[in-house]
Amino acid sequence: MTSMFRNLATVGALTLLAAPAAAQTEVKIGYALAPDSHYGVAAQKLEEVVLAETGDQFAFRHFPSSGLGGEREVIEGLQIGTVEATIVSSGTLANFVSDTGVFDIPFLFRDLTHARTVLDGPIGQEILAKFDDVGLHALAWGEQGFRHITNNRNAIEHPQDVQGLKIRTMENPVHLAAFEAMGAAPTPMAWPEVVSSLQQGVIDGQENPLSVIVSVKLNEVQKYLTLSGHVYSPAMLLVSKPFWEGLDDDQKAAFEKAATEAVSAMRAYVDNVETSGVETLKERGMEVGTLSAEEKAEFQAAIQSAYEGYYETYGKELVDAIVATE
Ligand code: PAF
Numbered sequence: 001m002t003s004m005f006r007n008l009a010t011v012g013a014l015t016l017l018a019a020p021a022a023a024q025t026e027v028k029i030g031y032a033l034a035p036d037s038h039y040g041v042a043a044q045k046l047e048e049v050v051l052a053e054t055g056d057q058f059a060f061r062h063f064p065s066s067g068l069g070g071e072r073e074v075i076e077g078l079q080i081g082t083v084e085a086t087i088v089s090s091g092t093l094a095n096f097v098s099d100t101g102v103f104d105i106p107f108l109f110r111d112l113t114h115a116r117t118v119l120d121g122p123i124g125q126e127i128l129a130k131f132d133d134v135g136l137h138a139l140a141w142g143e144q145g146f147r148h149i150t151n152n153r154n155a156i157e158h159p160q161d162v163q164g165l166k167i168r169t170m171e172n173p174v175h176l177a178a179f180e181a182m183g184a185a186p187t188p189m190a191w192p193e194v195v196s197s198l199q200q201g202v203i204d205g206q207e208n209p210l211s212v213i214v215s216v217k218l219n220e221v222q223k224y225l226t227l228s229g230h231v232y233s234p235a236m237l238l239v240s241k242p243f244w245e246g247l248d249d250d251q252k253a254a255f256e257k258a259a260t261e262a263v264s265a266m267r268a269y270v271d272n273v274e275t276s277g278v279e280t281l282k283e284r285g286m287e288v289g290t291l292s293a294e295e296k297a298e299f300q301a302a303i304q305s306a307y308e309g310y311y312e313t314y315g316k317e318l319v320d321a322i323v324a325t326e
Contacts, residue, residue: 024059027243029085030068030077032191037215038273039087039235040064042142042266046085046237049258054251070190072171078240079135085239087142087262091170091191093236097130102314104174105307106231107300108322112274115232116143116267118325123318128236137244139259142235144209145270149230150222151205152198155289157226159183159302168194168206174310175207175231181306182299195221209233210277211270219284227278227290230299237262 029046031039040062047060068074068083072092077083094101102108103124109115118124119141131138149156149167156162162184169175171188179186187203197203198221205222212218213225237259247255282288291299311319 024056025246027058027060027084028063028068028082029060029087030063030066030074030083031087032066032071032089033064033212033215035062035064037064038142038144038211038266038269041269042087042237042262045265046255046258046262049261050254053254053257057251066192070192072190075136075238078238078243081240081242083240084243085237087235087237087266089144089170090234090236091172094172094174096134096136097127099127099130099314100236101172101174102127102310102318102322103234104172104231105310105314105319106175106178106303107296108319109232112143112145112232112267112270114325115234118322119143119234121325123322123325131238132241135241137239137241139237139239139255140263142237142263142266143270144233144235145211145274146229147207147209147231147233148213149205149207149226149228150213150218150224150286151226152201152221152223153204155224155226155287156228157289157291157295159298166202166204168197168203177306177309178231178303181303183302198222209270210281211273214273214277214280217284219281219286223287225278225281225286225288227288228296228299229291230296235266 029043031043033039043062050058068077071088072095074083074086075088075092075096078086090100090104094104103119109118124141128138128141151165151167153165154161159182162182165184167179167184167186168189169179169186171190176186176188189197194206195216198206207230239255244252278288
């Protein structure tokens with residue numbers, strides 16, 4: 001090789017070495033709970049599978065424990081494109097796609113299997129598709145479990161035990177109507193304010209699934225836990241529509257695969273905490289009571305008036321179709 005060719009070869013090799021790595025696309029993912037919660041587990045699985053499928057094309061930045069604000073704020077961030085992804089409860093989803101509220105109706109689902117079948121089936125998937133009309137793209141339904149009541153005032157067995165109870169609800173009209181019908185004094189509140197409001201006695205109680213009560217250690221600020229299972233609590237994996245539209249088909253397929261695996265991880269977490277969580281909370285000092293089938297029926301009867309409103313909003317046919325799903 002002449003010295004000229006040797007120099008050119010060296011320059012070529014150096015150019016290759018110095019070539020900047022293809023720019024990674026940042027994925028900021030925000031969620032309300034800690035990294036070791038069902039949301040954290042799902043967010044980590046999402047990242048793991050996306051990276052495995054795409055190599056180094058994406059760089060994830062996690063914002064757990066409401067690091068980007070309340071769920072509504074985060075979803076609004078997705079709409080304007082300042083946040084790429086989130087895992088949220090159904091708390092404020094009905095403000096974006098009103099039909100999602102149907103899944104917040106108390107005593108709608110028999111058990112986790114029933115809920116998963118409906119959400120993964122045509123009714124759930126049709127509602128997911130509607131998020132594309134509002135600047136969002138819904139990847140999948142996730143899950144939190146069945147919600148139970150915690151409070152500092154008294155043990156709860158009958159609807160009269162919640163009379164006047166200052167209970168925080170999500171900013172969700174379906175939940176609000178149910179607690180009003182029960183005779184409680186519900187206060188809709190964004191999640192980041194809840195623990196301090198319980199600590200300061202601004203509210204007596206709140207309601208959330210075991211996945212949340214255990215991972216947030218609500219036993220530190222709440223004495224009574226009533227296993228009421230009054231409503232199923234879905235979650236959702238959402239990405240920003242501008243972000244989604246910037247992905248190529250392979251990248252979209254990677255996110256879809258990752259979302260399916262993230263949901264499996266989240267549901268496995270919920271399955272586990274639904275069986276182990278009660279013991280954990282008793283060990284941590286909570287007084288735990290379980291509503292019997294008869295007591296649950298009393299609560300169901302107490303919210304019959306709210307059901308009239310649910311039928312009007314969502315259609316009795318849809319509610320009946322969900323109940324009838326095997
Ligand atoms: O109660 C809520 O607002 C939600 O269940 C929570 C805890 C933020 C998880 O999404």
